[in-house]
Amino acid sequence: MAPKTIKAALVDALEDLSTEDMKKFVHKLLDRREEPRVKRNRVDGKDRLDVVDVMVATFTEEPALKLALDILRDICCQNVAERLREATAGLTSKPADSGQNQESKGQHQESKGQHQESKDEHFVDKHRRALIERISNIDPILDQLLGSVIQHGAYDRIRAQLTTQDKVRELFKCLRAGPEVKDRFYTVLQEEEGYLIRDLQKQQ
Numbered sequence: 001m002a003p004k005t006i007k008a009a010l011v012d013a014l015e016d017l018s019t020e021d022m023k024k025f026v027h028k029l030l031d032r033r034e035e036p037r038v039k040r041n042r043v044d045g046k047d048r049l050d051v052v053d054v055m056v057a058t059f060t061e062e063p064a065l066k067l068a069l070d071i072l073r074d075i076c077c078q079n080v081a082e083r084l085r086e087a088t089a090g091l092t093s094k095p096a097d098s099g100q101n102q103e104s105k106g107q108h109q110e111s112k113g114q115h116q117e118s119k120d121e122h123f124v125d126k127h128r129r130a131l132i133e134r135i136s137n138i139d140p141i142l143d144q145l146l147g148s149v150i151q152h153g154a155y156d157r158i159r160a161q162l163t164t165q166d167k168v169r170e171l172f173k174c175l176r177a178g179p180e181v182k183d184r185f186y187t188v189l190q191e192e193e194g195y196l197i198r199d200l201q202k203q204q
Helices: 006-015 019-031 048-059 061-074 078-087 098-110 128-134 139-145 152-159 164-172 179-192 194-202
Strands: none
Touching: 006 048, 006 061, 006 078, 019 048, 019 061, 048 061, 061 078, 061 152, 078 179, 128 164, 128 194, 139 152, 139 164, 139 179, 152 164, 179 194
């Protein structure tokens, strides 16, 4: 049964995180510079429910939800972020991720039928190995994905990889949220690596 409140949905989302990802989440929460800020002694050593209580008390429910979505994407937990967005879609005064969602929907409609290989396999999943091996210039792709698919922390982490192949592998970790995220990646690939995409399409 879907959570009845934003707070319950936030607790469920944090419960889905591994211990390591939860540490990353708390670190990002403490590392933010904007006011109001969360004090370390309020979340250190606390369980998921306590962390959510602190977030809601500090920011109120809807801002806490938006912040949680941003942090989850920043630590490459896109699948958890997507489930949280879907679980809270009817619980907010406006969609918590409306800007990205509308953009993703537009991209999805624009390229519908071109990139969905089958019901179960997306173009970027089917050609994952080829994309890792053959993408030649990842930097402009990352620049276009920044803010919609990846956040600054993930962007910096990907850029820090030594080879283009390693950068693409790291980027794929941020594409687990579902088809909308992959649709956006596919659209950017068409713009930046058009020859590669056309070549892969010919091989189908």
